[in-house]
Amino acid sequence: MSLADLLAVVIFAALNAYAVLAGADFGGGVWALLAGGPRKQRQGELIAHAIGPVWEANHVWLILAIVLLFTGFPAAFARLGTVLHIPLSLVLIGIVLRGSAFTFWRYGGDTDAEQRHWGVTFAVASLITPVVLGVTVGAIASGAVSGPWAPGPAFFTGYVAPWLTPFALSVGVFALVAFAFLAAVYLTLEAEDTALQEDFRRRALGAGVALFGAALLVLVLSGVGAGAPRVRAGLIFAPWAAPLHLLTGVAAVVALAALWRRRYGAARIAAACQVSLILWGWGLSQYPYILPPDLTVAGAAAPTLTLQLVLGALALGAVVLLPSLYYLFRVFKSRTPVAPPTMPPARPR
């Protein structure tokens, strides 16, 4: 394994962490939008209580992936930023709006009509951002982020057509359902009482089933029209494909079975494994290409000296980052009994 490969693995691991941690925060926003029934108010409060302390920290993984990408693979970064300018800008706007709206919603003041506007903004931004994020992944997997682009391609063919495809949109839907599934599974563990737990258990089961449907849609569309030939071929014919699908399938079935039997701790692990395995399936299927069809990991890599320095800095940074994140999650996410969440939180005096 070369240094470039190693760095690509680290970037992918960061994306994986972003998907299973921050993805669930987006999913929480989706469930805030879909909150309903007799416990509508308390569902919203539980979601806010669950993501409040961690959603900002969870973005460290996206920042890490982006920084490593432009330091380690500048050619890939330049091409992504050029071809996918519009969806990436939308992701950025979505992330900014979601975070601001969440803060305004929870800490803005009294629970009144004005505050509810921010709650809606938060939820809608949580809904749109994962879709667009998935669309960018779909565009990469389909091999549409190709180059070198002509000096002045027409606006639509150069900057819209690569990502506005049925396949990319289906990946967007898949990402949304996957994030909602993760959030619902995690929220069963966050809920303090059985009624609320049952609300999210039902939602998790529904989303888990929907995830199969979304996966099927992605698979079908990968073969329709331009589709995603390379990823499709990899996921079907590569020697590692069968064991990977088997593992993913086992994780999916375990997640649903554990939810069914109300073993929420096991469900959380299985669901996170399932989403991670799907992500790694994408990465493996397009290796050695970082941006199919023509840009390889080795071809896009920065000079060896840069890679050495980046990996060294990464090792030093991990010494600070990982214990901090462990501590954060231990403080806010451990299962020690705490007082039931009361919202809005106390004002600073």
Place this chain on the structure above:
Amino acid sequence: MIRGQHHRYFFIGNFLQCLVQWGMLKPACCNAPVARFVTGQLLEHFHFSARVTEHIHKIIHDHIQIVVHEVQDIVYEILTRLTFVGAIYLALIALWAGWRAWRGADLAHDRWLLRAIALATPMGFVAVEAGWIVTELGRQPWVIYGVLKTADSVTPMPGLIVPFLTFTLLYCFLGAIVVWLLYRQILRSPEIPEWRGFYMPGGGSRERGDAA
């Protein structure tokens, strides 16, 4: 007209020369193409005699690089000194507060001290923004100094005005919302009456004064 222009450039040249001699500017090595370009631009608009042209070119050749580089240094210098002024201001407030406390004053209800502290609040933001502006504008036209020009690094996508306006408006909007929410939470909050007295004329402070 020509004579006047001549004298003006001569004056700028001498002025810069003086600044160099006083040690306020550092002479830098000259960029000959830049000097030629600027002289060419001047000659397109004004018709000087050969002797004056030569003189202008010499002045520009000797000083243009100094101007380009040192303007950034001057701005940096001013901002550094402003930061220093801010630090002195904070130190004076601390001394004042310490003196008042030593004299047994109730600092929490000292209106003028609190006003002085409130005045210091935006200074940190101003310092951060000013530093940001210096780094971003100061390295133009380079985006990576000496390696990559900003003009060469911009995306070829047409219609860049749209994302520019979108992000500008988005952040103006969020900034306005933050100001509004701070106003709503702090100044207008009915739950913390004692906070209002400090900022609102005729507010709760008089009542508190009576109670004390």
